[in-house]
Amino acid sequence: MKHNEMKKRLTEIIVDRSFRYSENPPFTLTSGRRSNFYYDCKPTTLDPEGMNLIGNIVFDMLEDSEITAAGGMTLGADPIANALSVISYQRGRPVKSFIVRKDVKEHGTKSKIEGNVRSGEKVAIIDDVITTGASTITAIERAKEEGLVVDRVIVLIDREEGALENIEKYVKRVDSVLTKTEIMAMYKQLKTTGGE
16 A cells, blocks of 8 residues: 555544544643544554554654654553554564653653663654644653654644644654644545545
8 A cells, every 4th residue: 555545544544533523612632722623543543454554654754764763652652653663673674662651650760761762862752643742842851861862753643733833942853644634624525425
């Protein structure tokens, strides 16, 4: 399956399983904002087909980079980073996954990062959905504190509400697999045609 075909299929899955829309804004986001649409990415990022598509698409986005590992704030980034890691191994250029802890353990290594990554490695920070970018920025800061070199950020969905500009103050390159505009276009198309 070609990159554009994979992206189209992933968009269909997200609209079907992970996207909710209402004329009145009933959804409260992590940022506290109210919205008339909401993304719950877990039904897509934890699905076998969804993971396969995401892993391949993100790998394509990183294929020519020098990145050796990818990860982000648990829980949203975990299935995406893990999907990338498995696909990258299958495609002959392994990219390790790592987890950025929300809370640092008070015992053991007290590490902010879990995984087989070392100071000096060039990494990508992953996130599922960005609105303000706050959790992504926290992940960037923690990765840098552990000595990782954050080359770029890759997000599954950009809600196009200012997060991109906020994150670019910390990392120059921010790429999204999909935007709100693309998902809304698919939502309207599927609503018009009555589904697939």
